[in-house]
């Protein structure tokens with residue numbers, strides 16, 4: 060795997076790959092990689108493809124009181140993991156290259172960014188959309204891969220790609236989970252052992268609610284029960300909601316695909332998860 064920290068070097072390598080007829084696929088990440096990220100790289104790999112992963116802990120998507128300074132950074136093991144996964148190029152831009160003095164542009168995707176994590180983390184999705192637009196312009200991939208674990212983020216990026224005419228095929232990769240159901244996440248390392256044991260309440264609560272709602276049970280009651288189960292396990296709940304899987308509006312209209320979304324905090328760790336209600 061080749062590693063680039065300057066845009067000119069990256070662009071020269073990509074020009075060479077394209078000249079050789081290779082299709083460029085991008086996997087954007089913030090590093091501290093786990094099997095969820097590997098699943099994205101594996102989905103991106105195709106014969107003749109040039110798979111680019113990026114690692115950039117994007118300051119613009121962290122709020123003032125969030126975990127930017129303690130976000131896990133594991134460059135050496137990340138490089139080993141990406142090499143083993145068959146990634147071709149790693150793009151590791153320094154902050155000054157992404158946001159040089161005078162940087163003044165903001166990409167804001169209204170509507171789909173507004174609720175849920177957008178409301179809990181003001182400015183977060185502007186930061187995500189801005190950096191992903193930059194990564195798209197830097198790498199100019201034909202395809203890009205994002206995890207369904209960050210369900211609202213995926214919806215925001217799909218909207219941005221449509222609205223701004225990026226010629227990029229976006230693929231959402233199913234959430235990879237621990238054996239007990241907890242979604243893999245770089246932030247899981249923050250969990251103390253007793254919090255880790257209780258964290259399984261999050262996927263369990265969503266599973267119970269999805270079965271109830273699919274079975275025709277009362278939605279409001281199912282969401283209340285999920286919230287109560289999380290509180291009983293020691294979580295402070297930001298939201299548990301049933302939304303339209305495309306627009307993310309609450310109370311989806313009949314016939315629309317429904318998704319459960321949740322965010323909750325245990326100790327100093329904020330976890331998110333989601334689950335489709337309707338069979339694919």
Ligand SMILES: Nc1ncnc2c1ncn2[C@@H]1O[C@H](COP(=O)(O)OP(=O)(O)OP(=O)(O)O)[C@@H](O)[C@H]1O
Pocket residue numbers: 087088089090095096098099204205206207208209232233234235236242243244245246247
């Ligand atoms: N468990 C997972 N399954 C599938 N994709 C995932 C999973 N976890 C993260 N991803 C995806 O990997 C990409 C990079 O995510 P990121 O580097 O922020 O990792 P993360 O584990 O989501 O970290 P965080 O703890 O900050 O949420 C995103 O598209 C994200 O949705």
Ligand SMILES: CC(C)(CO)[C@@H](O)C(=O)[O-]
Pocket residue numbers: 087088089115117120187190191209212
């Ligand atoms: C998409 C992303 C790499 C943008 O910084 C980040 O939000 C993430 O890792 O999910």
Ligand code: BAL
Pocket residue numbers: 089120121209212
């Ligand atoms: N995986 C989403 C990135 C974030 O929480 O900032």
